[in-house]
Amino acid sequence: xxxxxxxxxxxxxxxxxxxxxxxxxxxxxAVVVIISFTGGITLKFPxxxxxxxxYAELLVSDEIIQPALTSLKVAVMATIGSGxxxxxxxxxxxxxxxxxxxxxxxxxxxxxxxxxMAFGLSLLLVFNMLAIRLxxxxxxxxxxxxxxxxxxxxxGASLQQLNPVLITCSLSLGxxxxxxxxRVTLPLIRxxxxxxxxxxxxxxxxxxxxxxxxxxxxxEVLPIKLWAILEGxxxxxxxxxxxxxxxxxLLGLIAAERFGGFARQAARS
Amino acid sequence: xxxxxxxxxGMLPAMPLAVLFLFSFVVPLLVLIFLSLxxxxxxxxxxxxxxxxxxxxxxxxxxxxxxLLLGVEVALIALVxxxxxxxxxxxxxxxxxxxxxxxxxxxxxTSSVVRTFAWxxxxxxxxxxxxxxxxxxxxxxxxxxxxxxxxxxxxxxxxQLPLMALPIINSLMRIDGNLTRAAEGLGASRFRILFTxxxxxxxxxxxxxxxxxxxxxxxxxxxxxxxxxxRIILMPxxxxxQAMGVQEWPFSAALSLIFTVAVIGIVxxxxxxxxxxxxxxxxx
Numbered sequence: 001x002x003x004x005x006x007x008x009x010x011x012x013x014x015x016x017x018x019x020x021x022x023x024x025x026x027x028x029x030a031v032v033v034i035i036s037f038t039g040g041i042t043l044k045f046p047x048x049x050x051x052x053x054x055y056a057e058l059l060v061s062d063e064i065i066q067p068a069l070t071s072l073k074v075a076v077m078a079t080i081g082s083g084x085x086x087x088x089x090x091x092x093x094x095x096x097x098x099x100x101x102x103x104x105x106x107x108x109x110x111x112x113x114x115x116x117m118a119f120g121l122s123l124l125l126v127f128n129m130l131a132i133r134l135x136x137x138x139x140x141x142x143x144x145x146x147x148x149x150x151x152x153x154x155x156g157a158s159l160q161q162l163n164p165v166l167i168t169c170s171l172s173l174g175x176x177x178x179x180x181x182x183r184v185t186l187p188l189i190r191x192x193x194x195x196x197x198x199x200x201x202x203x204x205x206x207x208x209x210x211x212x213x214x215x216x217x218x219x220e221v222l223p224i225k226l227w228a229i230l231e232g233x234x235x236x237x238x239x240x241x242x243x244x245x246x247x248x249x250l251l252g253l254i255a256a257e258r259f260g261g262f263a264r265q266a267a268r269s
Numbered sequence: 270x271x272x273x274x275x276x277x278x279g280m281l282p283a284m285p286l287a288v289l290f291l292f293s294f295v296v297p298l299l300v301l302i303f304l305s306l307x308x309x310x311x312x313x314x315x316x317x318x319x320x321x322x323x324x325x326x327x328x329x330x331x332x333x334x335x336x337l338l339l340g341v342e343v344a345l346i347a348l349v350x351x352x353x354x355x356x357x358x359x360x361x362x363x364x365x366x367x368x369x370x371x372x373x374x375x376x377x378x379t380s381s382v383v384r385t386f387a388w389x390x391x392x393x394x395x396x397x398x399x400x401x402x403x404x405x406x407x408x409x410x411x412x413x414x415x416x417x418x419x420x421x422x423x424x425x426x427x428x429q430l431p432l433m434a435l436p437i438i439n440s441l442m443r444i445d446g447n448l449t450r451a452a453e454g455l456g457a458s459r460f461r462i463l464f465t466x467x468x469x470x471x472x473x474x475x476x477x478x479x480x481x482x483x484x485x486x487x488x489x490x491x492x493x494x495x496x497x498x499x500r501i502i503l504m505p506x507x508x509x510x511q512a513m514g515v516q517e518w519p520f521s522a523a524l525s526l527i528f529t530v531a532v533i534g535i536v537x538x539x540x541x542x543x544x545x546x547x548x549x550x551x552x553x
Contacts, residue, residue, distance in 0.1 A: 010459035018357030021350045025372045025429050026385030028385035028472050031397065035390050043442050085286040092283030102285055108292055114298075114487045117505055117530055118525035121512055122297035124521065125304055145294050148286065199378075206380040208491050212509060216493040223382045223491070230382075231493050234389060236413060253371070 028154070028244055035236075036243030042236050047219040054240035061237060067225040067243070071205050074136060076219060078143035083197050085144070086151025091185070094159040105152070112149040116209035124213040134216045142210040147200035154199065154265055158192025195265035198256040202249070305522035312519070319523035329524075333531060336487050339422065340535075343486035344433070344479045345427035351478065355471075356463075359372040359441045377431035385492045388424035389415060392496065403454040416498030424496045429485045433478035439473025441467070476543040480536050487532055504528045 037048030050137065058064060093101040108159060111119060123142050127134060162185065172182040211221045224243070229235050256262035308318045323329045337405045376384060389399045392414040399411040414420045444467065452462045490505040497503070502510075508528065512521035 004458065007459045008322065012358045014353050014360075017353030021354040021430070022369065022372055024350065025354075025376055025430060028384055028391065028427065029375060029534050031390050032383060037502065042395060043393050044335070045390055045393075045397045045400055088282035089286040090283075092280040096280055098280070099285075103278060104280075104287055107295075108286065111294065113484075113533060113536070115484075115505075115529050117488065117490065117508055118301065118529045119294070119297070121521060121525050123293065125518065126297045126300050129300065130462075138445070141293055144288070150291075156514035164361045170373065202378050202380075206382070209488065209505075212490065213512070223380060226382045226386070227491055227495065230386065230389065231499075234393065238386055239390075240385050242380075244381050245383050250375065253374060253378060263367075263374065 026259040032242045036239040051192050058240045067220045067222045069228045071222040074139055075201050075204040077140045078147050079197050080153050081144040082147035082200050086148050087155050090152050090155040094156050110147045111145050120210040120213035138221050139214045139219050142214050143204040148227050150199045150244040151196045154196035155192045191261050195262045301522050307519040310518050319520050332507050340452040340483040340487035343425040344482040347430050347433040347482045351437050355437040355441045359439050373431045377436050382491055384428045386496050388496050392420045421497035425486045425492050432481040436474040436478040440471040444470050506523045
């Protein structure tokens with residue numbers, strides 16, 4: 001087909017603008033990884049020299065390692081908790097057209113709409129009123145609520161794709177509900193569960209608005225610790241932490257793509 | 270009756286979560302509303318004093334207005350950045366699409382503190398922008414970019430960009446290829462097709478993305494405080510200060526409720542207007 005000069009101008013314009021946006025998407029992540037290998041003592045870019053000193057420094061920074069471990073622990077527990085409760089709830093409401101199911105669906109999705117700081121503050125106020133001491137358990141509880149919408153949405157999307165005839169067949173052939181769930185439903189929605197678990201883990205690990213109110217000195221989590229450090233000074237150790245987080249996220253994304261077809265799951269929901 | 274009980278049994282698996290939500294989500298929010306109705310932090314007398322205090326002081330209104338303005342600006346910039354990316358995605362071969370998907374997902378999944386930290390490195394005194402400008406001799410001294418409104422808007426637009434890109438790509442993929450081919454066959458130029466066919470058809474996706482970015486930007490505590498700095502006070506920091514700093518519990522509860530209503534109100538209003546517009550398109 002003949003292409004007019006104007007059409008070529010169009011392709012060039014869109015291409016340039018899209019290229020710029022792609023660079024903008026990639027640059028900050030790349031910058032973080034590059035600066036983490038600086039040999040200098042400031043965030044000067046480009047780095048004046050190269051070294052692994054900030055990673056070495058990180059290994060002996062107990063005040064950063066402890067919050068990182070707490071964050072991992074909380075994220076694992078919140079992922080498991082929201083995964084089990086959320087998958088069960090999605091199974092209960094996904095195919096129901098009843099009014100109660102619609103109400104529950106809206107309720108379970110609402111933490112996504114509500115500014116999470118209001119929720120974090122409200123939980124803190126309730127714990128204060130009931131004289132419940134803040135602990136890992138109270139923090140995990142808050143994180144589970146925050147993670148639930150992702151699980152409901154992604155597992156729900158997998159369930160929508162599931163052919164209901166398969167379940168009817170299994171039941172009519174005499175399999176129990178539990179057996180049908182284990183041998184038919186679960187394998188078919190496995191990818192959705194893995195993908196949603198990945199997102200739930202990351203959103204707990206990265207959560208600020210709830211942790212801001214519910215994490216105290218004993219349960220300090222990584223994002224809040226890094227925020228506190230950067231509020232005070234532009235500490236280069238944060239670059240090394242960021243480098244570790246970026247690499248771990250990248251590996252996680254590749255794994256989630258490999259085992260859960262993550263990109264397709266994410267796009268579908 | 271039998272049907273009804275069967276439907277109820279089917280919903281049993283949802284009940285544990287329903288109970289959890291009732292006690293750790295619904296009840297706390299009701300408590301938040303209740304506590305905002307006390308006159309003093311000692312919770313002695315009740316009254317609407319906290320709300321009167323908010324409306325009565327211009328400073329409070331300015332903090333709220335600035336926060337919402339930030340959301341509007343960030344979402345508009347993200348929209349302008351994301352559209353060409355979406356168009357490129359649709360035109361790209363499979364490998365190109367995979368690359369763009371990963372470019373969008375990686376920052377989306379990377380911790381927001383890390384993404385914010387990247388912008389501190391980019392905008393800092395010795396950061397990339399200043400280094401480049403000085404090296405090219407465009408500036409003779411480093412400019413202050415960090416701790417400014419503009420720097421904060423730009424950083425947030427980039428940080429929330431994936432939330433805009435995904436719905437736009439989604440709605441671009443849904444366009445019936447016959448429509449653009451018909452426009453092409455009738456002699457319309459690419460630009461004309463973009464403005465008269467593609468943009469109107471992808472408006473719902475753009476609005477969905479706009480709302481996601483708006484809601485994320487106004488609540489982005491970390492980026493607001495670290496890139497904007499302590500001198501730009503927006504609602505999230507204000508709520509945090511009032512609650513954890515000076516322990517003004519009733520006032521912080523009122524602030525967070527006002528903020529919540531404002532954000533949800535804007536999201537609902539824009540959503541309603543766009544649905545009305547969509548009905549217009551369908552009818553046409």
